[in-house]
Amino acid sequence: MTRKIAAIVNPYSGGGKTGRAWPAIEKKLTRALGPITTYMTEGAATPHHLPAAGPTAKALKDGADLVIAVGGDGTINEVVNGFFEEGKPINPEAAFTFLNTGTGGDFRKTFGYDGTLDEAIEKLGKAEASPIDIGKLTFIAEDGRETARYFDNIASFGLSGAVDRAVNKAGVSKLLGGKFAFFWGTLKTVLTYRPQAVRVTTDGGFDEIRNISTLAVANGRFFGGGMMMAPHAVPDDGLFDIVMMCDTTFKDMFSSSGSLYEGTHLANPKVTSLQAKVLEARPAEENEIVLLDIDGEAPGRLPARFEILPAALNLFR
DSSP states (O other): OOOOEEEEEOTTGGGGHHHHHHHHHHHHHHHHHOOEEEEEOOSOOBTTBOTTHHHHHHHHHTTOSEEEEEESHHHHHHHHHHTEETTEESOTTOEEEEEEOSSOOHHHHTTTOOSOHHHHHHHHTTOOEEEEEEEEEEEEETTSOEEEEEESSEEEEEHHHHHHHHHHTOHHHHHTOHHHHHHHHHHHHHTTOOOEEEEEEETTSOEEEEEEEEEEEESSSOBTTTBOSOTTOOTTSSOEEEEEEESOOHHHHHHHHHHHHHTOGGGSTTEEEEEESEEEEEESSTTOOOBEEETTBOOEEEEEEEEEEEEEEEEEO
């Protein structure tokens, strides 16, 4: 069967390296997979405009049955959003995949993709499609409007949302790599961040107010430039892994930061883990601003509803 392949390329990812390297990457992809139609993204992302989503939707409507996201974790997320229109998949049979060329590289780690770009392209030449779960998040955007967005990896709130804002303003640190950028952002932000009281409810009966440092709703395992936030998450089991870090102090962050990278932080008494299909969260105090993180971007705030969509998208891997 001959595939019709589209590549959605963020030329600005990796500090502009993706755009400069794309002609060479395209040649290698074509040798591995066949002819490719290229769509370049334009403009910056906002809560109501995801630059890679529109080209993805267009490619699917034009008959593409495999869409490759070329960029960082944010670009991958935008491409995933482009697969859906009015709450439904544009082409349920189509598949997506990714080449990570941006600052972050967290989503790929869940699938063991941590090698060179050439190795990733070689794997794509031998890949097959299989379904994974996708998360749907309904939240309040920065302009106050209720907004829905899909996520493939991890959505979270609290310190992680504040860190995103710091990282996305840090041009110099991002040039030194995703892991350094997020570590630097965490170091800078944790100095002033204080845990926030949030009411958390799940479809499994959990209903408590917790002082949240970071709460992660995980489909994949890694976020924050290589932190193994949800070491037991499986992206095709129909469940979120929920990881709540509560009342975390400056001292806790630095005494346990290594365990976040190793995934052993779940043993900390300040960490609670559970599974759910649906989670709802709202500030315990009405005027409190609790910031969200969606696959490395900070698009808005609580209240929010996180819902798993089992086997919602085919991943070519």
